[in-house]
Amino acid sequence: MKVTFKIQRFNPENDTKPYFKEYTVETHSNAAVLDCLNDIRWHQDESLSFRRSCGHAICGSCAMNMNGKNGLACQTLIKDLKPGTVTVKPLPSFPIIKDLVVNLEKFYEKFNKITPYLINDGPVPQKERFQSPEQQKIIEESTTCILCASCTSSCPSFWADDDYLGPAALVKAFRYVFDTRDTAAEERLKVVNDKNGVFRCHTIFNCNEACPKDINITGHIAELKLALVTTKL
């Protein structure tokens, strides 16, 4: 089958603003959008830029906006999209570097603010730090985040003000705040309890729809809000 792709192009060296260019690819319904983008780049237009690495929905590099919805190009199959032209755009609200490649510096900056690593000042055990299956279950969903930025880029609160921490950083905050092995929950809650923190989330649920790992992001943020109400910081 032939599928037409309308891809947003932008080269900062030559263009003043982004424009759309159409490509037609011979493919099949089980192909992923990333396969088609590769086809275009390898056989039609080698100037097309996009990020991709693993191709198996685990590295989070190929997040982009396809037919108006954020997701991973490697995970989005042609048969899952509406028949007809597929419109591909870079992740919204981030500065475009070239074509589908966006500048994620601010995204990582927010991410680092919540100290996304295990903090435990207690004595280091001989073996691993144990967790019961019940304790693990609390954070299991939030640990599956691959940091693709689909959620933050789909969040209207983030569009309105990019000082907002954003869903991705908040899910990571949840992951460590509710980790029984971690001892810095209070510091993280303080970071999240900010004008640009958790209360900028107005439960719009765009992040849930965008998440390629189906994490209930809005639910996790709600848990953080509740934790702030019940904790004295």
Next chain:
Amino acid sequence: MNIKSVTGDSGVRRWFYQRITGIFLVVLLIIHFTIMHFIGTGEIDYQTVAPRLASPYWKTFDLAFLIFALYHGMAGLWVVVDDYVHRDGWRVFIYSLVVLVGAVFLVLGVLTIITFTPHMLFTIPSKI
């Protein structure tokens, strides 16, 4: 991270009280609609409303309605300003407006509800 709001608070109390007032508003609105529109005579005029507003129970109900609705609405406006107004000066100005408007409506509403007396029930309609 040291970004703080102009007022120095994160919004945790505002968020929490907005949920609480929201729950109360749902209950009060159901009572309001039932009484005013579903089981009433259909005629909403001074003659039907005045006796109700004369009762201290209804005064309490209306005061609660007034306070919850004002808090809920003004908290909502506050959040909109948080999202869309990025300059601190403008933000302080609009926050002040929100507080001022809320205070004026609160005083007006409380005065209207509390000072309404059965006495007016018998005097004013006869003049109309």
